[in-house]
Amino acid sequence: MSDTVDKERGTETANPEGAAPADGDAVAPGAAPVVDPRLLVREQGFAGYLTDFKRRVRGGELGSLPVILGLIIIAVIFQSLNENFLSAGSVSDIGVYIAGTGIMATGIVFVLLLGEIDLSVGSVAGVGAAVWAVLSVTNGVNDWLSVVIAIFAGLVIGTLHGFFFARVGVPAFVVTLAGFLGWSGLQIWLMGSEGSINTPEGSVVEDLTGYYFEDIAAAYGLAVVSVLAYAAALLVDAKRRRAARLPSRPVSEIVVRTAVMAVVAFVAAYVLNQSRGLPLALVIFLAVLVIADFAVRRTTYGRQIFAVGGNAEAARRAGINVEWVRISVFGIAGMLAAFGGLFIASLSGGATKSLGAGNTLMNVIAAAVIGGTSLFGGRGKIWSALLGILVIQSIQQGLNLLGMASEIQYMITGAVLLAAVVIDSVSRRTQKTAGRT
Amino acid sequence: MAKEAVLALRGISKRFGAVQALTDVDLEVLPGEVIALVGDNGAGKSTLVKTIAGVHPIDDGTIEWQGGPVAINRPHDAQDLGIATVYQDLALCDNLDVVANLFLGNEARHAAVLDEIAMEKRAMELLDTLSIRIPSVRIPVASLSGGQRQVVAIARALIGDPKVVILDEPTAALGVEQTAQVLDLVERLRERGLAVILISHNMADVQAVADRVAVLRLGRNNGVFDVATTSHEEVIAAITGASDNAVTRRQARTGTAGLEKEAAK
Numbered sequence: 237m238s239d240t241v242d243k244e245r246g247t248e249t250a251n252p253e254g255a256a257p258a259d260g261d262a263v264a265p266g267a268a269p270v271v272d273p274r275l276l277v278r279e280q281g282f283a284g285y286l287t288d289f290k291r292r293v294r295g296g297e298l299g300s301l302p303v304i305l306g307l308i309i310i311a312v313i314f315q316s317l318n319e320n321f322l323s324a325g326s327v328s329d330i331g332v333y334i335a336g337t338g339i340m341a342t343g344i345v346f347v348l349l350l351g352e353i354d355l356s357v358g359s360v361a362g363v364g365a366a367v368w369a370v371l372s373v374t375n376g377v378n379d380w381l382s383v384v385i386a387i388f389a390g391l392v393i394g395t396l397h398g399f400f401f402a403r404v405g406v407p408a409f410v411v412t413l414a415g416f417l418g419w420s421g422l423q424i425w426l427m428g429s430e431g432s433i434n435t436p437e438g439s440v441v442e443d444l445t446g447y448y449f450e451d452i453a454a455a456y457g458l459a460v461v462s463v464l465a466y467a468a469a470l471l472v473d474a475k476r477r478r479a480a481r482l483p484s485r486p487v488s489e490i491v492v493r494t495a496v497m498a499v500v501a502f503v504a505a506y507v508l509n510q511s512r513g514l515p516l517a518l519v520i521f522l523a524v525l526v527i528a529d530f531a532v533r534r535t536t537y538g539r540q541i542f543a544v545g546g547n548a549e550a551a552r553r554a555g556i557n558v559e560w561v562r563i564s565v566f567g568i569a570g571m572l573a574a575f576g577g578l579f580i581a582s583l584s585g586g587a588t589k590s591l592g593a594g595n596t597l598m599n600v601i602a603a604a605v606i607g608g609t610s611l612f613g614g615r616g617k618i619w620s621a622l623l624g625i626l627v628i629q630s631i632q633q634g635l636n637l638l639g640m641a642s643e644i645q646y647m648i649t650g651a652v653l654l655a656a657v658v659i660d661s662v663s664r665r666t667q668k669t670a671g672r673t
Numbered sequence: 674m675a676k677e678a679v680l681a682l683r684g685i686s687k688r689f690g691a692v693q694a695l696t697d698v699d700l701e702v703l704p705g706e707v708i709a710l711v712g713d714n715g716a717g718k719s720t721l722v723k724t725i726a727g728v729h730p731i732d733d734g735t736i737e738w739q740g741g742p743v744a745i746n747r748p749h750d751a752q753d754l755g756i757a758t759v760y761q762d763l764a765l766c767d768n769l770d771v772v773a774n775l776f777l778g779n780e781a782r783h784a785a786v787l788d789e790i791a792m793e794k795r796a797m798e799l800l801d802t803l804s805i806r807i808p809s810v811r812i813p814v815a816s817l818s819g820g821q822r823q824v825v826a827i828a829r830a831l832i833g834d835p836k837v838v839i840l841d842e843p844t845a846a847l848g849v850e851q852t853a854q855v856l857d858l859v860e861r862l863r864e865r866g867l868a869v870i871l872i873s874h875n876m877a878d879v880q881a882v883a884d885r886v887a888v889l890r891l892g893r894n895n896g897v898f899d900v901a902t903t904s905h906e907e908v909i910a911a912i913t914g915a916s917d918n919a920v921t922r923r924q925a926r927t928g929t930a931g932l933e934k935e936a937a938k
Contacts, residue, residue, distance in 0.1 A: 480794045536786045543777055546768035553764045554778030614768035
């Protein structure tokens with residue numbers, strides 16, 4: 237008995253003593269405004285970069301990490317099952333196959349950033365290919381003009397979706413679902429009695445995926461130019477920030493980033509040169525990505541997209557023309573869908589009545605989501621289209637090499653998509669507890 | 674009252690259908706002064722503020738800006754004059770960082786390309802002069818506390834160099850320390866010579882920072898009090914109408930107690 241009483245007394249006397257300093261601590265940050273210990277500012281230097289990175293990962297901001305890990309795992313598994321998976325020819329094929337769906341996925345990333353969805357991209361791709369084929373092949377219109385008209389048709393279709401969504405107020409899900417049905421009907425009508433229209437030899441569309449820069453200087457040159465441009469952009473930014481006395485990236489971080497970029501670029505260039513050279517399709521896809529990324533991250537328009545995706549009402553009160561942003565984003569998605577459709581037509585040898593049907597739509601949306609763009613708007617990167625489509629195409633390529641039937645491919649791609657969304661949801665929950673969205 | 678009013682409302686009336694929300698309301702706002710706007714729920718505080726902010730155009734009366742009559746028909750008109758409003762729901766984009774939120778709709782840019790460095794620099798300077806402490810100007814607003822979000826929203830109102838800042842219930846959802854932060858900020862706005870219209874339900878906040886208290890009751894003026902010389906109870910009485918009810922009216926008829934109260938007001 238006396239023991240317990242003593243203990244209780246002990247804790248009783250200890251408590252006030254323990255509480256007093258704690259109170260003092262709580263008051264101190266308010267009184268001394270020099271450095272608030274609660275403020276988490278990234279330290280300067282490389283060590284600061286590492287601690288910041290660790291904190292982000294623990295806080296659930298995984299970024300592209302899971303996808304890159306996933307790609308490495310996919311490469312290791314398929315390479316161990318079939319030694320041809322990482323062969324030059326196979327990698328070159330992946331580089332060409334990703335272009336069409338990847339460009340479509342770039343458009344989907346725009347729409348997802350708004351927090352909306354576009355279910356019509358597959359049908360719009362089909363319409364784009366059909367418009368080009370009917371104009372150029374059947375009616376003998378100038379090839380380039382037909383390509384431009386096909387892409388423009390996609391822009392008009394997307395803008396129409398945007399109009400019904402933003403101006404009339406129909407949910408985007410329904411508008412684009414109607415579009416999914418309606419445009420595939422238009423596609424079949426355009427194709428008329430012919431089941432498919434083959435791409436003629438030497439046409440623009442055939443070159444889209446059929447042309448390779450065979451000179452090895454092309455691939456290496458592109459690698460050199462992009463690495464230099466990347467390093468220069470980082471250095472100029474750091475210099476301007478230092479001049480403005482703002483925290484800037486340490487030189488060590490710039491070196492590491494540039495080195496990683498250089499390794500990726502030169503290995504890719506080397507492997508592509510081992511095969512047929514630098515594919516035109518990949519160059520166009522990368523160009524679309526670079527332009528889209530710049531538009532989204534560095535322009536007022538991109539900022540407006542993020543603002544509308546994050547809080548449309550706040551964006552409206554800030555004077556942003558929310559309707560216009562929404563309509564234009566759907567226009568971009570439609571335009572990129574039609575453009576991607578031309579690549580698909582090029583790959584499959586022509587426009588068909590079923591081009592863009594089947595799992596094209598799912599692959600495109602899955603690519604954007606697997607790459608790490610949130611389904612709920614306001615968060616994501618354009619580059620997630622590249623990473624996501626790489627995952628999907630690698631799996632397909634690997635399973636094709638193993639001679640697996642398409643039903644197995646569907647199941648595995650479905651599982652990967654589910655895994656990606658699970659990672660997204662779990663990391664979002666971690667982020668909520670860590671106070672980040 | 675030596676200073677000229679930066680914003681003066683004279684005989685403002687506003688009707689919504691069958692509801693007369695504001696009747697003949699007067700309000701003068703002086704530069705370098707915090708005027709609290711108080712009143713019971715439905716007294717017309719929000720309506721009055723929205724007429725100033727241009728959300729609801731007025732039906733009757735005149736609005737004077739620095740001595741001259743002006744028309745405020747759209748939110749844009751108010752912003753152009755130099756009236757900034759911070760609404761209760763803050764209207765921040767959670768996914769954007771602090772700098773992006775501060776400059777949303779008002780970005781520094783070369784052609785269409787954002788000038789992030791200029792914006793970040795200006796944001797740091799602004800936050801420094803207001804002694805606002807936040808973890809980093811490059812973290813998403815979602816990771817800030819309620820008080821920090823409130824001060825970011827107020828700082829954002831200052832980007833356009835306004836002359837009048839309207840704060841709608843800035844401390845309603847905040848804890849003790851965060852409320853203190855926001856009230857400090859309100860005082861700093863006054864030191865910078867801005868006129869602040871503060872809507873609040875919390876009399877402690879009002880007494881802490883306001884110079885004058887304007888009371889609205891049932892859409893009408895119910896007195897303007899000097900905070901330094903007025904007791905808490907008198908203001909509350911004006912808000913609730915305790916100085917004007919059946920008992921006081923009866924006293925006014927029968928005796929002089931009610932008259933004295935009227936005179937005090």
